[in-house]
Amino acid sequence: MSEMCPCGALLGESLMPREMAEEGIFSNLLEILMSASSEIEQACKDSNESVDLDTCLLLTAECFRCLRNACVECAKNQHVMRNLGLISTSVHLIKLLHGIQMKEELLLTALRCSLQFLGNIAAGNRDSQNSIWKCAFPDLFLTCLTYNDEKIVAYCCMILFTCLNSEKVRELLDPGNLTVAFHVLKVYKEQLESEWSFLIVTDHLLKCPELVKALYAKLSNQERVTLLELIMVNVNEKNPVTSEEVNVLMTHADFLAGCFQENCEAVLKLTSAADAEDEEALVTIRLLDVLCEMTSNNGQIEHLQSLPGLLETAIDTLRLTHIAGKQAVNIFTATHAMTGQEEISHPAVGFKSHLIRLIGNLCYKNKKNQDKVYELDGIPLILDNCSIDDNNPFVNQWAVYAIRNLTEHNERNQELIAQMEEKGLADNSALESMGLEIEKRDDKLILRSVRKKPS
Template identity: 30%
Template sequence: MSLDSPNVVELPAIFTTNVENHDWNKVTLNVKEAMKKLRPKNGNVSTKILKQVAHALDIQLSVLRDEQSAEVIGAITECFRFLRNACAVDRHLQKCLVNSTIFTSTSDLLGILCSDTTLENNLSCVKIIVQFIGNAIVGNQKNQIIAWEIFHPHVKKLLVSVDDSLVNFSCMVLYNILIGELDATLQYITTNMPLLLNCYSNGSEFAMFIVEYVLGIDKLLEEIYPQLNSEYRLELLDAIWSLLVEREKETEENVKFPVSNVLFLVKQLKQQIDSVLTIVEEGMTAEPRETLRLLDVVACASSRTQYLPSLQADRSLLISIACLLKNVTEIGKSEGGNIFSSVQRLSEVKLSNESVQSHPVFGFKVSLVRLVGNLCHQQAENQNQVRELGCLPAVLDACNIDVYNPLLLQWGVFAVRNLLENNLANQGIVAELVAKGPASSAVLHELGMELHQDEGGSIRIAPLKRS
């Protein structure tokens, strides 16, 4: 940057006089006029301004300690608005900040403005200050280290603010420090994960970036997960599920979730899997909910080539899942029906679509069948294991429609295909099944149709015969 340039942005000489006279309205006007001259990416900001603004902030801080008037807070807001915008248009200022007193003043001002009694009254000013910190640290590790010292005493208060934009701006600062690989920030985040998960569930974009970044660190999940209570574990599992499912179209390299973390979740699933069967007698509690969500996540992971080989190599996982599928299928056929019983027609449950989706085991059997099918994909030993466990009938039974398990039929057919592929023993069992005619379908009946088998053995859909 050349200070001889005619486009260099400077504050008027009277600015310092206005500051020392505590004429905050004029100070505000001076800063606004200078801000109008900022031009993106032109590097046109005079470094002299930093000294002027630093001096102004020192005096404003002194005044603020005695009286928090709207005028002085307004002037502080404009000074930081200028600094925020200036850092965005002239990265050279980032380096100059290290040698000024602005960071120190920022810390002291946050201490006053973020107190329990003042934060919600000073939201506009605090948001601008936090945005300034964010712009001052992007790609600058020196500033990130300094900013963390300034910022971390106030993080908790900022992250629980009722103002969603302030929460997101605060997460932005955390994220930019985090990706600079500052160990202290990572340690803070891992020990305060519930706080970040609250921000994530409330829709903070940068909280999502933080959570996904942390989930992408090898074996870190093993440290975080045991520290969380059941509700926060569910929140974290939802975040992992979103990472795996909502980005299915992205390449494997873009989904940063290490195999070690998937295997940790598998370990948790196997430890808890028996709790699912207690739902019939004891109802839904926190532990089965966690187990069901773990199953969803592991089933999703099994559809990704980067995880499938490791999952297929875990024989105890296959045994646990296949046996669970067999058990819930048998329990679901019990007289009188229960939570695992299949329901073919929505009219039978007399619930709205939203209520159906809130059913305690909604999608549970789909995840079981999907996981069994994927674990047996081109894996003869696993195909044989399912047969030897007597679980083939349970997979065949899944080739049906169930209101509480959307796509169960499709995943059931896919699982059968994987179990029979190049496996003569499994094919033989299916070949020995005796055809008793087309199965009754309550869904088709509800639509006024039925399956009809003609003399040649072909099955087609036909109008329902009324008696």
């Protein structure tokens, strides 16, 4: 079976006839499309004008099919078509087609084929991409991204992805053009199978921190959650290798840490069952998830550990949620009543676990942050959250991780925990479950790691 290009044209065995096409063929097709444009334009201006739109649309679609197939992986034909002016003619015709007040299949087919042609003439051809951008941006993209047809939207995203580069992404920063980025994100949210919209965001938009900031400011809380989920995917899948990629990630981290610090208390709205789906709180939860992933990467952790206020915010938020869970029964109340069969679907499940994880990450081999947690009375707080809690899966494991990072080469933190255990302020069984024990040496209490005995 022959390989197919993204727009459906056959490759391989049909390549030679395509290469042999003469310029006259494309000139004839151009004339037909220009004639069709004139007739459609006249019909739009004068509703009394007798124009056979069905035949016109059918002919237009067939012309674009021919052009679409002729320029697949054929630089010669792409060059000829571009020089003839087929790109500008096509963009003009697409705008006319959009203005026709009908939603019949013939119109949709003509629109789809026209966009497929633009996608194929742009593929691998920078000159064609620049020409399309000059003729089509932003109006054509705004029109097609909001069209009530999934295929037209998908083909539009394909063209946009193909044409974008770092310079063109920066053009999206213009307030009038930012709407294009907004609609791409909306397409991804509403059409999760749209691979092109996903690639536009992850491969282009997220590489411009200024654009991410500008877009984030314009989004609703629900849309911010979608953007943060895409950032999470990007952080998980890509390890930056160039200094530019590292700088981009650091700028994202600075911005998202600032957003978390500003909005962290919104999560307390979730103590009310009526606000279980509060969108501002959901943004806070997703911000924390992204920061946990970012601080788990050894390549960037030192920068993130030095961000002003982030560690203090994490400790303060842990304290607030811990107090809220003790004052009344809510999602932040520690519970161990499940049989193992149930699942809690509340969005704040695991929130305190992730706060402890973030604190542990920020203290990894960092004496300054270890001491800061001591000064903020964060160690007793973490120890008070280390018991099994169905609302916070793996909280014990993250507490182990955090305590070990807090006590590594830090005698003052070790001594504090040892004194707490001696005074009964720390649960010895909890310490044992962490693989830690208190030992007295020369009237000094030492916290040390022990091997667990096999059960």
